[in-house]
Amino acid sequence: KAGVTQTPRYLIKTRGQQVTLSCSPISGHRSVSWYQQTPGQGLQFLFEYFSETQRNKGNFPGRFSGRQFSNSRSEMNVSTLELGDSALYLCASCTGTVNTEAFFGQGTRLTVV
Amino acid sequence: GDSVTQMEGPVTLSEEAFLTINCTYTATGYPSLFWYVQYPGEGLQLLLKATKADDKGSNKGFEATYRKETTSFHLEKGSVQVSDSAVYFCALITDLSGGSNYKLTFGKGTLLTVNP
Numbered sequence: 001k002a003g004v005t006q007t008p009r010y011l012i013k014t015r016g017q018q019v020t021l022s023c024s025p026i027s028g029h030r031s032v033s034w035y036q037q038t039p040g041q042g043l044q045f046l047f048e049y050f051s052e053t054q055r056n057k058g059n060f061p062g063r064f065s066g067r068q069f070s071n072s073r074s075e076m077n078v079s080t081l082e083l084g085d086s087a088l089y090l091c092a093s094c095t096g097t098v099n100t101e102a103f104f105g106q107g108t109r110l111t112v113v
Numbered sequence: 114g115d116s117v118t119q120m121e122g123p124v125t126l127s128e129e130a131f132l133t134i135n136c137t138y139t140a141t142g143y144p145s146l147f148w149y150v151q152y153p154g155e156g157l158q159l160l161l162k163a164t165k166a167d168d169k170g171s172n173k174g175f176e177a178t179y180r181k182e183t184t185s186f187h188l189e190k191g192s193v194q195v196s197d198s199a200v201y202f203c204a205l206i207t208d209l210s211g212g213s214n215y216k217l218t219f220g221k222g223t224l225l226t227v228n229p
Contacts, residue, residue, distance in 0.1 A: 004156075031215050043202065043219040056216050090156055094215060101147070102217060104156035 002026065004093050004105035012111045018079040021108045025072050025093030032074040033102065034066060037088040046089075049074055081112045115140045119203045119220035126193055126227050134188040134223045136177075136203035144205040146170075146179055146186040147217070151200045160188075160201070193227045200224050 005024040013019050025032050033048035033056075045058040049068035066076040072093075078085055088109050092102040119136040126132060138144065145164040149157040161170030166181035175190045186203060203220040 006156075033215060033217070035217075035219075042221045043217075045216050045218070048215050050215070058216075092157075092217075101159045101162060102215070104149075104158070106154075106156045 004091055004103050006089075006091050006105035006108050008108060009106065010109045010111075012113060013081050015081055015083060015112055017081050018077060019081060019110060020075055020077045021089055021091075021110075023074045023076075023091030023093075023105060025074070025091075026103055029093035029095055029103075030072055031094050032068055032072065033092045033094075034074070034076050035090045035092065036060075037090055037107070038086075043090070046076065078110075083112050086110060086112045115144070115205060115207055115218040117203050117205055117218055117220035119201075120223055121221050123224040123226060126225070128195055128227055128229050129192045130227075132188070132190040132193045132197075132225070134201055134203075134225070136186045136188065136220060138184050138186065138203075138205050140184075140205055140207045142207035144207045146177070147204045147206075148175070148177055148186070148188050149202040149204060149219075151202065151222070153199075157202065193225070195227050195229050198225055198227045 007022045031050045034046040036044050047066050048056045052068045063079045068074045088107045090107045091105045094100050094102045117138045147162045148160040150160045151157050161172045163170040163179035169178045177186050177188045200222045202222045204217045206217050
């Protein structure tokens with residue numbers, strides 16, 4: 001079956017702009033979570049959605065937001081981009097119950113200039 | 114809160130050498146433990162997992178045993194190959210409310226380079 005699909009793969013934006021990233025989970029998976037990966041901070045949890053509801057949120061400013069649609073696809077948005085937002089953004093999907101494995105997409109590489 | 118500590122490396126080995134990457138954790142509940150691997154330019158792939166004490170996860174020659182008494186989940190492989198070169202992440206998830214919070218906590222990652 002198809003894996004987790006993230007689009008776009010690469011993105012270059014200017015400071016102050018906003019950006020929207022997309023994630024299509026594996027068919028049947030209702031949970032989608034987002035992570036930010038940087039060399040300095042490693043992998044940090046952004047938020048998790050299940051059946052269109054945000055269940056958990058990490059310690060990120062309000063400029064980072066997300067949503068999930070009825071087909072489980074998810075988007076995350078970052079407004080007023082800062083240089084420090086440059087990172088690899090990873091999306092993971094799973095069935096939504098504990099102990100099940102999360103499947104990751106290839107990520108979106110965001111560069112803010 | 115939950116945290117994972119793993120040796121950050123980098124680790125450089127020759128082909129067929131023995132590999133150990135240490136991982137210890139602190140958790141508020143009873144965690145499930147995972148090792149993920151990230152190849153250059155790729156996302157994370159689950160390598161192995163263990164969901165209760167004394168469980169041994171294994172895959173592709175890699176093994177890790179869930180040690181509750183030492184809060185550890187060290188990754189081992191008896192004979193590494195060049196193709197094992199990647200970044201390895203130890204991670205945990207703690208369910209405190211019946212599966213309603215799926216949030217992975219990761220270690221910083223360990224870069225492994227295997228030379229021929």
